[in-house]
Amino acid sequence: MGIIFIGSQQIGHDCLKEVVNLGIRVDAVFTFKPDPHEIWEKNVDIIAKENHIPIYLPNELTVERIRKMNPDMILVVGYRKIFPKEILSVPKYGVIGLHASLLPHLRGHAPLNWAIINGDAETGITMFKMNDGIDTGDIIGQRHTKIETNMTIADLKEIIQRLAVELVSEFVPRIISGKAVMSKQPLEGTYGCPRIPDDSKINWNDKTIKIYNLIRGCEKTYAAFTIFNNRKLYIRKAELVSDEKKYFGTPGQVGMINRDGSVLVITGDGVLKILKVSLGDENEVDAKMILNSTKMRL
Template sequence: MRILFMGTPDIAAASLAAILEAGHEVCGVFTRQDKPVGRKQVLTAPPVKVLAESKGIPVYQPRTLRDEAVQSDIRALAPELIVVVAYGRILPPEVLEVPPLGCINLHVSLLPKYRGAAPVQWSVINGDTETGVSIMFLDEGLDTGDILNVAPVTIGPEETSGELFERITDQGAKTLVETIAAIGRGEVTRTPQDHSKATLAPPLTKEMARFDFTRPAKEL
């Protein structure tokens, strides 16, 4: 299948690697711009860009997807499917309508629970015993599209969000590739989300990192 991939961090790079290993044609990669990293503020490329360039895949790093020239580039790439993993931007309608098979997204929670930027962290903060990954069709909302596939992941009693993220990264890549194959066979079922059960996982703040020793040990 001819796929346009959009993603930025390590979890997205793992999914891109799995898509390539499965034999799909990745016609281009969209990722966020290089950023200064570390105390010396060294300009560093996102993991997805590093992988794409090592595979000879064209890389695009636009500031916005709402620019007509950018949308023209996407149409010119002629993807059958757009795959999004932690890209960090909402796709406008003009992009959503480009691929004939639609646009799908990997989200690291069991939607509609924990829509937003930090679902893994909030699942640990809230003491959940289970989370998972959801593959959904993208629409104009924030993680509101129809579900195509889910895979649950248990959370250990002492597991950190970092440890959990590593396991979810592997499960997400596997589930994503399975779903793409099912789309190619025309064997997916769209399940609308129950929006009345939706919860949010907003970005974490520095203030949240402070230890308050009046709180229970389990929360700390």
């Protein structure tokens, strides 16, 4: 009984480690390198090298190679490259994927980012049997988690990584023993589109909660930003203001500078407390170190 693992990033690393710990033979690992704007703390090649598993790159993921390897199952975790659809029919137990949403909601790209940006109260991760659609295959198992109002994308990813390992531990042995129960997805669902760094630009005319969710939902490597003195000012950390005071000003205006180093910026319907910022590639600092005048407009 052998499988092929296709994946990347921390989530792929942790899931591959669990597969190895389960005593399941892994015949090959296919992975890729991070994009220029990404930073991965770990990747699947670490586990592959530790366990002497052959490593291949995306251009080597061909139907002919997979047929020659003849795996019983292929497990896909954290892999966003396109691979030939003909591969789906090669393994005895199919190609099994993990997707970081509660399918059929948020099929496609950046599901965790979109969940926070959209203000969803809940998300999770789904294990499913891949077909020729976009995350439309039969569901094998799911894990749910709440999205707390102070949770960032980094916080949420840590939770999802743990839940992914739980799914692998519970369901991979069932799949390769032929005991997994699968359920059809509804045809209709929602879809997340790809995100690029420019999508993180803040519109201060938006409602406070929308801006706050954007800041929480953006990756550290392409953080939410505003333009200040013709440069990108990244908003690294923010908080909702709990008091009931009303502030009148122009959206984007620095409305108040606080003793704790934070500043209040006027939004479309109130204010948002900005705690930490960084200008361009400079180090993160208290917001008032840069936004130090109420005459400033963003």
